[in-house]
Amino acid sequence: MTLTRIAAAAAHFGRDIEYDLGRIGKLIGDARQAGADLLVLPDAAIGGYLADLRRPDPDALPPAFTADDAVLRRVAALAREMVVCVGYCEADGDDRYNAAICLSGDGILGRHRKVHLPAAEVTVYRPGDDFTPFDTPVGRIGMLIDYDKTFPESARTLALGGARILACLSAWPASITNQAPKLSQDRQSRLFDLYDCARAAENQVVVVSSNQTGAVGGLRFLGQAKVVGPAGNVLARTWAKAGLAVAELDVEAEISAARRVLRHLDELRPDTYRTAAP
Incomplete structure (x- = not known):
């Protein structure tokens, strides 16, 4: 039996990079004290998310960093033996990407650029173009960035590539068009939880879902970080806090148990599915 302790973070981040790094260091310290082998931090944990999803201010965008920036090396140094996934804005020439990186003290383990961009983000970021899992000391991982998990094909592609753990990094706000008096009644809150559990259950993998908290501009972030087992069962969660x-779970044993009779990935019928968008 190989037990892996997994932590998903819910926390607030903004434009102050030193503040963000301090909070990241605190979360890594708390995760280390809890015995975590893997920590998934939110999307845009370095530099914060957009403050306006309707008309992003081009003069108030998150700071962008190259893929080899010193700020990422500082996170790696904080991680040491732990595997840590963290979101940031990536600069590639004149292009910007909503990006995530997985690293440890030994260096970079994997990268992802958000593929599916909601309406406001297309005015700020370029989309990524692939979903590629990668090997880490805690097993084969694939990463998704918030809106990516709305699309079943995203998680399915990673699962077919052998990912056992899906790290879903989010800066997912409450609905801005149909606000509810309580976050628990919010449409986006329900969808956030639904997607986490559905992506785990349909692919029979572990989903580790992080999210931002607090408010920025007109956005209220939901929190609701969680670890979901391969049967779609929530193993731990933060709720809105x-x-x-x-x-803690034996990832391979849990996946094997979920796939003992029904093996979703083996029972796919790709010849019967439409492969082109309408």
Whole structure:
């Protein structure tokens, strides 16, 4: 039996990079104290997210960093033996990407650029173009960035590539068009939880879902970080509060149990599915 302790973070981040790094260091320290082998931090944990999803101010965008920036090396130094996934804005020449990186003290383990961009983001970021899982000391991981998990094909592609753990990094706000009096009644809150559980259950993998908390501009972030087992069962969660959702499990044993009779990936019928968008 190989037990892996997994932590998903819910926390607030903004434009102050030193503040963000301090909070990242605190979360890594808390995760280390909890015995975590893997920590998934939110999208845009370095530099914060957009403040306006309707008309982003071009003069108030998150700071962008190259893929080899010193700020990422500082996170790697904080991570040490732990595997840490963290979101940031990536600069590539004149292009900007909503990006995530997975690293440890040994260096970079994997990268992802958000593929599916909601309406406001297309005015700020370029989309990524692939979903590629990668090997880490805690197993084969694939990364998704918030809106990516709305599309089943995203998680399915990573699962077919052998990912056992899906790290879903989010800066996912409450609905801005149909606000509810309580976050628990919010449409986006329900969808956030639904997608986490559905992506885990349909692919029979572990989903580690982080999210931002607090408010920026007109956005209220949902929190609701969680670890979901391969049967779609929530193993740990933060609800709307900031903090860590921590669960310990034998990833391979849990996946094997979920796939003992029904093996979704083996039972696919790709010849019967439409492969082109309408």
